[in-house]
């Protein structure tokens with residue numbers, strides 16, 4: 001509480017002079033978020049620094065019982081600052097969920113770490129939907145939400161189609177190159193303040209789906225299908241999960257990573273459940289209902305566009321969310337809560353029976369909602385082959401990969417080579 005009034009502020013006048021540093025997470029989404037924030041008048045840079053120095057800085061300035069994602073994000077910030085010369089012209093952006101989980105406190109941990117590292121004069125901006133930092137210079141306006149929602153929609157479509165095709169491409173790297181070409185094109189459109197309307201989304205999502213439909217693929221070999229779930233940071237950030245996606249693909253798997261839409265809709269639905277179960281704010285619940293409606297219209301665009309190709313589209317989230325029923329209540333919402341259970345149930349339902357559940361050190365909620373429900377999921381789906389992998393500063397990559405290889409060997413045993421491959 002001591003820092004409530006004396007921390008450096010990110011003021012509106014700094015928008016033109018200061019670069020906002022953002023931790024890396026989802027490659028495609030982050031590139032598009034960067035473009036939409038730049039168009040909104042902010043100077044932005046996604047950090048890409050990795051390596052042992054990030055963990056070392058995290059361990060130096062964060063208490064070692066803190067969740068691993070906080071340690072990595074703070075370590076990445078400090079390592080990045082250590083290599084900059086424009087220290088008086090940077091601002092750090094961190095997300096706050098506003099829920100009961102420790103992610104709401106990351107901002108205080110970061111400010112404390114900055115002070116200890118000698119960077120206490122650098123402002124920290126909070127990105128949140130709960131007004132936890134009321135004096136933030138970053139204003140969440142409807143036009144910004146619209147741009148970010150469009151970026152998220154394109155990001156989810158690209159990530160989905162990339163993962164569907166990357167293991168079968170006949171020209172190595174072509175699926176990735178196609179995604180990068182689209183990111184360039186969409187970023188150029190964003191720069192002209194185009195590409196974010198409903199009509200534009202409809203047009204470009206259709207074109208993206210058709211471009212992946214036309215990508216040359218070899219479907220002659222059946223591959224084990226592996227889904228990735230877990231705490232949001234270690235699920236999505238290659239820094240957090242030691243490049244899990246690349247490792248699985250290198251081992252001959254087809255992978256599925258549930259989209260960011262699921263997490264955002266999960267957060268929005270939680271406000272409605274909060275009102276229903278715990279009698280919290282009715283106004284917030286009504287606002288979230290509006291946003292759910294807004295996103296569901298765009299989700300429909302993704303699904304309808306992909307269903308016109310040979311690629312199987314993702315499921316509607318309204319279906320996914322119901323899959324946790326009977327396993328975990330919608331009232332369970334710390335960490336990834338019921339979403340983690342629902343995503344595992346869905347993955348098994350759509351044929352990704354093999355699942356890696358990424359669990360960071362210090363994350364009690366996701367141990368309950370991930371590891372804690374595996375037995376129940378296996379009793380409903382006996383063919384589910386789930387492995388929980390722990391990520392922490394002392395866990396070695398070799399140990400993690402050996403456990404995943406064991407899961408993959410079981411997956412490969414169950415493959416029927418005569419089954420036709422369906423994207």
Ligand code: SF4
Nearest residue numbers: 067101102103335363
């Ligand atoms: S979900 Fe887990 S890792 Fe994330 S803030 Fe909560 S306890 Fe920490």
